[in-house]
Amino acid sequence: MQINVLKFGGTSMADHKTWKQVLQIIQKYEWPVVVVSATARTTRQLVEAAHLASKGKLDEALEISKSIQERHHKIVEDFLDENPHGKNKLIKDSCEKNTAAKISKLNKLLTYTERQNKLTPQMKDAIAAMGEQISSYLLAQCGLALDMMTQHIEARKLIKTDAEYGKANPNRLLINQHCGSLETVLDSGFTPIIGGFYGEAPDKTITTLGFEGSDYSASLIGGAVGAETIEIWTDVSGVYTGDPRFIPEAKPLSEMSYFEATEMAYFGAKVLHPSTLKPAQERNIPVLVKNMFNPEDSGTRIVRESENDLDVLALSFKENIATVTISAYETVMGYSFLTRVFSVLEKHRLAVDAVNTTEASVTIALTDEEILDELSKELIEVGTVRIEKNKGLLTLIGCSLYAANDLVEKIFSVLGETKTDMISFTKEKRILNIVVNEAELVKVAKKLHTKLF
Structure with missing residues (x-):
């Protein structure tokens, strides 16, 4: 079984049209394990709501919560409208019920934070992780409307960490043990859809792996299942010679080493989480950075050894x-x-x-x-x-x-x-x-x- 771990985040989770593109990319793989981030802007909104609640501005925090719920309802509604299927009413009901339950939990966390008059690292993680919990479930449900056998897997069952809230350290031994269950899911013909970014501490509380940690989740899972490749699908065609948002003439690199990519991430490049490549490097798994809007572009291949004759990479x-x-x-x-x-x-x-x-x-x-x-x-x-x-x-x-x-x-x-x-x-x-x-x-x-x- 040659497993490919695919991670989608940022603009690839922006709206119903990008969700459709994500699912179409997934369909091209025989044994895909999918990791997704929150929908665009959601994590920042959740953190903003948490800070507002801690300052006594609960009404403003709850307004943000309501807007998150409405935005996700609209994504699902638009997706199902454009992709008619006999199961769509069941899918919509399931999505609305799940989202309502998550938002109810979020509102309780915000209310508790307001009463405590402070935002603890533990509470911040519990609130910030809500985005991935919602998006991963909804995307798996939308896959059913395309006759895909997508199955939501709760990330807390797989990603075990310590209790260092905000930048939790993964327990690789436990992660390797729990990720064995993914092969059973794949063997049964299902495609696992997992929320990135968050995990579970020994006391069962939620932790996060740090900002943009969905990449890290994908790499941890890829290392645990011995994936053939770990693919980071984003809105650019690989890792560039400079940040293309500020330097339009920057060019994508066809190949680079694990070390070079890690250093780029550490020193500010936004394409990868700095810790992403550790599990891949240990198992010598190639990491591909690809553009979901131009899936035929070769992107950047990150491997153990890379040869280039440039004065500066x-x-x-x-x-x-x-x-x-x-x-x-x-x-x-x-x-x-x-x-x-x-x-x-x-x-x-x-x-x-x-x-x-x-x-x-x-x-x-x-x-x-x-x-x-x-x-x-x-x-x-x-x-x-x-x-x-x-x-x-x-x-x-x-x-x-x-x-x-x-x-x-x-x-x-x-x-x-x-x-x-x-x-x-x-x-x-x-x-x-x-x-x-x-x-x-x-x-x-x-x-x-x-x-x-």
Whole structure:
């Protein structure tokens, strides 16, 4: 049995017409396992409703809940109207009943949040995961109107995690055990439809895998079932040399390595969740990034080893960056100073995007979060602290060592008089990071892309 795991998200779950395209793509596979995200905008709306409820604005939160219910009703209604079938009344009733039950649960969670006057990470996850719970059930039901044997599978039965709400860590052993049931479903002729992004903690509460975590769900399932491929279906034809939303002349890459794709995702590329490729890499499963609106496009193939002769493979960028510079007090020894700095970062599980060090000071670039103020209070015990916000991070992936001098010359000719806060290069990873003011980030990224590609 050669299983293909297909993930659909974002614009591919926008309306009844895209749902039809999704189902038509699924029909082309013999043994597909399907993972879907929430419908477009739903997760953001759910999080917004949660925050409104925590601030005592329950009426506004419930209005959002009502709009989500109405939007899903319309998608199903329009889908069934355009795809007549003898079972459509049963399908519609089933969809309305399921959605009503989910919205009722959502409203209870919002009401509880308002009473508590705060939004806990656990409650935020329970609310945010509602989108995938609704969309996966409804899409499976709509498949029946096309005479497909689609079957909804509750993701909580498969994706087991720890209780790190907001960015839960998967329990790979349990996931592998539970995903064995998918082969039984496939053997029976059914196509499993599963909501991505969320899972279940040991105490049976809902957790999420982080924003855009549906990719990660697909990869975890693909690794567990030993899939032939894991396919990420999106609205672009693969991974590009730059973000095509900001850089129209960016081109899709035909192939790249797991490492290169992971680094691109980590440093801001929106096509993949940064953790997506770990399970695929362990099982050496190719990951394909394809365009659902142009399914015949080859897209990008992500594999263990990829050969290219480019000076730079791709450019990505991140907004909302802060630089933190810690300078050691005279009484602190160099080795002790660095150890203490990084132990504070480890304590808060903060990922550092770029770093420059000397014996007596260290500058780190990281995502600007509320925790920075608390971080600075702890770091003040180590040395003086200076935080600069409103920064952006430019990252060049796959820099050729053979063309290093030429590359540096091109980069600095583009930067010109642009204020650069930090430059770091990692030889082993072939990654060059540049920190600039956020206001200039996109402009510099466009110029760099034009010069390098």
